[in-house]
Amino acid sequence: MRSFFKYVLATITGIIICSILMFFIMIGVISMMVSSVGAKTETVTASNSVLMINLDHEITEKTEANPFEGLDVPGFASTRSLGLNDIVSRIKAAKTDSNIKGIYLNVSGTGTGFATMKTIREALLDFKTSDKFIIAYSDVMSQKGYYINSVADEVYLHPQGSLDFRGLASSVMFFKEGLDKLGIDMQVLKVGTYKSAVEPFIMNSMSEANKEQVSSYLNSIYNTFLTDISSTKKISQDSLKSIANGYLIREPEDAKKYGFVTDLLYKDQVIAKIKEKIGVDEKKDIPSVSLIDYKNKANAGEAGGDRVAVLYAYGEIVDGEGMEGQIGGDKLSRELRDLRKDDKVKAIVLRVNSPGGSALASESIWREVDLAKKVKPVVVSMGDYAASGGYYISAAADSIFADPATLTGSIGVFGLIPSFQKLFNEKLGIHFEAVKTAKFADMDVDMDRPLSEEEKGIIQGGVNKIYQVFLKRVADGRKIDVAQVDSIGQGRVWTGEQAVKLKLVDRVGTLDQAIAAAAKKANLENYRISEYPRAKDPFESIWSTSKDKIKLWLLEDELGDYAKYLSEMKRISQQSGIQARIPYLVEIY
Known part of the structure; x- marks a missing residue:
């Protein structure tokens, strides 16, 4: 019997040792694969080339390191993607690259x-000033796809394809009836008439106040959408509205009829036209390079010396370090602190694209923005969102730039505390009983009872x-009365264009314009633009890739676009503390 146990123990020990060895061998193999990818010779752009642009991937503010990108590693995402920073930079570089003769858009x-x-559209318009061509073609064009494609000199559609143009819409998913069936009561504590982030949990449809704000910002975005298409396609805005209202583009022929x-x-006919433009024999292939493989970037300025730092802050604001794609209060505060102390950095541009999140983390970040502003110019550039907590961290800046379609404001806070009494007691037959030493010891802990008044x-x-x-931070930063901030606050969401009129934003402008303004405030003529946080090397990314990120990759691989709804529900369930956040998941289509 003793021999039996000895052999069993030896076998188990061997299995454990082998498992550990295999783990390190696997990591080593993956690391070598990643290193080999990074060591590959960069794509050389042939002369007389066409830059091919396809935007069918997720576009974050800054290109995120994915150590498994391009590798066939089971269980890991291998999708290749670019952040907005690299998309714009590479289009700028192509403008002056003598090897690039034009752009082929397939969006x-x-x-x-x-x-x-x-x-992206503005970068393409700037590219056109080089007198190089842009041709767009697609089998199917959504409204967003057409918005990009409409910048082209020539736009072609498949004879049996489709082009969608019927106005913009935004819908909200409501959970109240489902929560009622489960026996979960959401206890809401909020400030702000328009702080409608809580509505999906306590209502089955939008409040009138929420309908008002959604209609307001949706129409503001729609006007920008129509204005831009009108300017490039030479179709009046009134005509565009009539076409959308009547849903007049139902067949490909309609798209051609209305211009x-x-x-x-x-x-193949589009390819023939491109060959003709660049003078390539019809029997030969078009020299081309995809935007993802095109390694040229716009000149970042003078090497060394004075710098303008562009610090990217995108995603939900969370306490602590956060993961990639989130704004960790501690991490971003540390980045701001380091830039404040760096004598080579003469100005900071904070690029914000956030729906908000933790009020506590937002206050910590605000503090560092305020401290940095006392040492050097700080300018904010807003992306798709800079709302609630996203606006909170922007308010202290010297100057704020926004896109006309930026969703911002949402100055309000809320808390959600679920009560599972009906679920536990009535549906599951589970009961809790607490013993406490003080009256409020079990407040917000004993979830099988509602809060007392x-x-x-x-x-x-x-x-x-x-x-x-929050009101005071905005009032002090924007130099307006607290009462005035309250009147335009109350959790209401505004577009960047509307926010300028309300003095929440200084001007409508691009990231480049924000950088130029920061440099001017710092009295800089020659300077280098540096991006932060610094990109991680692929090997470091392997070790820093969290299990949550890996699970998200797997989820997106299986569910595609539907993964965002599960991610949103998980985010809501993990919320803690008071939130300064934009209403729910805003999606316009």
Whole structure:
């Protein structure tokens, strides 16, 4: 018997040792694969080339390091993607690259906000000033896809394809009835008539106040959408509205009839036209390079010396370090602190694209923005969102730039505390009983009972206090009265264009314009633009990739666009503390 146990123990020990060895071997193999990818010779752009742009991937503010990108590693995402910073930089570089003769746009649709799309569109318009051509073609064009494609000199659609143009819409998913069936009551504590982030949990449809704000910002974005298309396609805005209202583009022929496309062609015919433009024999292939493989970037300025730092802050604001794609209060505060102390950095541009999140983390970041402003110029550039907590961290800046379609404001706070009494007691037959040493010891802990009125009053007092601090931060930063901030606050969401009139934003402008303004404030003529946080090397990214990020990759791989709804529900369930956040998941299509 003793021998038996000895052999079993030896076997188990061997298995454990082998498992550990295999783990390190696997990591080593993956690391070598990643290193080999990074060591690959950069794509050389041939002369007389066409830059091919397809935006069918997620577009974040800054290109995120994915150590498994381009690798066939089971269980890990291998999708290749670019951030907005690299998309714009590479289009700028192509403008002056003698090897690039034109751009071929193949954009069916894109899963990003209108502010991001407008930034790309502006970069393409700037490219056209080089007298190089842009040709767009797609089998199917969504409204967002057409918004990008409409910048082209010539737009072609498949003869049996489709072009969507019927106005913008925004819908909200409501959970109240489902929560009622589960026996979950959401206890809401908020400040702000328009702080509608809580509505999906306590209502089955929008409040009138929420309908008012959504209609207001949606129409503001729609006007920008129509204005931009009108300017490039030479179709009046009134005509565009009539076409959308009547849903007059139902067949490909309609798109040509109303001047939305140049012609209806098959792809081989479009290729023939491009060959003709660049003088390539019809039997030869078009020299081309995709935007992702095109390694040229716009000149970042003079090497060394004085710098303008562009610090990217995108995603939900969370306490602590956060993960990639989130704004960790501690992490961003540390980045701001380091830039404040760096004598080579003469100005800071904070690029904000955030729906908000933790009020506590927002206050910590605000503090560092305020301290930095006392040492050097700080300018904010807003992306798709800079709302609630996203606006909170922007308010202290010397100057704020926004896109016309940026969703901002949402100056308000809320707290959500679920009560599972009906679920536990009535549906599951589970009961809890607490023993406590003080009256409020089990407040917000014992979830099988609702809060008492006295407890609600205590928490509401905390919410009210944070709102007053929020109002003061905005009033001090924007140099307007607290009462005025309150009148345009109340949780209401505004577009960047509307926010300028309300003095929440200084001007409508691009990131480049924000950088130029920061440099001017710092009295800089020759300077280098440096991006932060610094990009991680692929090997470091392997070790820093969290299990949550890996699970998200797997989820997106299986569910595609539907993964965002599960991610949103998980985010809501993990919320803690008072939130300064934009209403729910805003999606415009």
